Amino acid sequence: MTTFVVPWPTVKLAELRTHRTIYQTESEEFNIATNERTIAMNANSSRAIPLERQIKQVEEHPFEPMWTLNQSGMSGKLASDLTAEKASQQWHSARAFALTRVKALLDLGIHKQDAALLLNPFSWTTCILSADQDRWEHFFSLRCNPNVYPAVRIIAKEMEQLFIRSTPEPLSEIHIAFEEEAKTVVNAALESGEITPQEYKEKKKYYTMAVSMSMCAMISYDTQERSESLTKHVERAKKLLTEGHWSTAEHQFIPVHHDNTNLIFKGWKSLREVMTDHQSFSKDFLTIFNF
Numbered sequence: 001m002t003t004f005v006v007p008w009p010t011v012k013l014a015e016l017r018t019h020r021t022i023y024q025t026e027s028e029e030f031n032i033a034t035n036e037r038t039i040a041m042n043a044n045s046s047r048a049i050p051l052e053r054q055i056k057q058v059e060e061h062p063f064e065p066m067w068t069l070n071q072s073g074m075s076g077k078l079a080s081d082l083t084a085e086k087a088s089q090q091w092h093s094a095r096a097f098a099l100t101r102v103k104a105l106l107d108l109g110i111h112k113q114d115a116a117l118l119l120n121p122f123s124w125t126t127c128i129l130s131a132d133q134d135r136w137e138h139f140f141s142l143r144c145n146p147n148v149y150p151a152v153r154i155i156a157k158e159m160e161q162l163f164i165r166s167t168p169e170p171l172s173e174i175h176i177a178f179e180e181e182a183k184t185v186v187n188a189a190l191e192s193g194e195i196t197p198q199e200y201k202e203k204k205k206y207y208t209m210a211v212s213m214s215m216c217a218m219i220s221y222d223t224q225e226r227s228e229s230l231t232k233h234v235e236r237a238k239k240l241l242t243e244g245h246w247s248t249a250e251h252q253f254i255p256v257h258h259d260n261t262n263l264i265f266k267g268w269k270s271l272r273e274v275m276t277d278h279q280s281f282s283k284d285f286l287t288i289f290n291f
Contacts, residue, residue, distance in 0.1 A: 001175040001253055001268055002166065003130040004159055005219075008043075009063045010123045012152055017041065019131075019139055038264060039139060040130040040250035046119070048220040051112035054119055055099060062122040064091055066150035075147045095122045128177055128219055130251045132265040136163055174205060175268070177251035182211035189230035206285045209252045209271055210237040216248040238289040246272050254281065 008016055019039040046054060067084040068076035079087065098118045105115040131139070140163070142148070143156035176182060186207045190200045195207070207230060214233035217240055240248050252271040264270070275282045 001130060001132055001265065002136060002163060002168075003128065003175075003177045003251055004162075005177075006127050006129060006155065006159060007124045008127050008155065009151055010046075010120045010125045011063070012149060013043070013125055015143075015149070015152060016127065016129075019129075019135075038131070039135055040247075040270065041127060042216050042219050042247055042251070043125050043127045045220045046116040046123075047113040051102070051106065051116055054112075054116055054123065055102065057124065058095065058099065058119050058122045061124070062095055063124055063151070064088060064122075066154075068150065075149070078150070098122065126219060128216055128251060130177060130253075132268060135265070173254070174209065175253045175255075176209055176212040178212050178215040179208070181215060182208045185211045185228070185230050185233060194230055203284075203288055206288045207234070209285065210234050210288055212252050213237040213240060213248045213271070216251050217245065234288060238291075241275075241289070246275070249275060 019041070065087075067079040067087040069079050069083070070076060078084075098121070102115045102118050105118075106112075140156060140160045143152055144160055145153070148156070186195075186200070186204055189195045189207070190197065195203075199207075211230065211233040214228075214236040217236060237248075240246070249272040250270045253265070253268040254271075254274065256267055256269050264273070269277075271282075271285070275285070
């Protein structure tokens with residue numbers, strides 16, 4: 001299993017979501033997709049991030065296309081430097097105008113969930129993506145293709161290089177997003193007396209997974225750096241479970257030591273799958289929430 005935290009052009013998120021494990025039905029129920037080529041995904045939300053911060057990002061670090069020339073088909077050749085410079089001038093002008101209109105909407109008292117929509121063409125979205133080797137290799141074969149949208153291809157190729165250079169750890173007890181950060185929170189809770197040595201011994205794994213869930217949810221606010229107590233993280237994870245935000249439980253995995261063709265990721269079962277199956281592991285996990 002490998003987890004990435006990666007910036008993605010907001011206007012190209014639809015392409016990334018084609019790899020998503022979860023889809024939403026018209027009745028707003030969430031189901032696991034049957035497509036075997038899937039990737040678990042969470043991303044930040046313009047509805048959760050302060051609009052002032054979004055404006056600053058667009059002003060200082062905007063997304064800009066790699067300009068290509070018009071021709072038949074889905075892709076075009078890169079434009080010359082002179083043409084690209086002129087295209088950039090038009091893009092910068094559009095961005096400046098969008099920023100003025102966003103601020104005008106704010107002056108009218110419009111909520112950020114509406115005003116922020118004008119920033120989408122110029123903004124980035126931070127995504128958490130988890131998958132096994134087969135899924136990542138399939139992802140790279142699609143998104144590193146020369147015919148892919150250039151900005152997306154550059155990101156995918158950088159991800160591929162990081163994937164190739166990384167050294168997978170041997171199959172361990174769990175794989176979770178933000179593992180080192182989560183362990184730091186749990187260890188600090190032991191040192192401060194927030195949890196007892198007995199709780200640490202018996203429930204360390206479950207606390208660590210709960211913190212990971214919480215930190216995956218914090219991506220909505222575009223931050224994981226905020227320092228919070230174990231209690232705060234557990235409270236957030238409990239709220240996520242009780243309110244049905246289970247996608248944050250798709251980046252924590254336990255190994256499955258038998259062949260099971262029903263698993264989304266061969267050899268691994270996500271916390272969400274474990275909870276859905278009502279296994280003994282999930283019952284132990286729920287004890288930290290006093291369920």
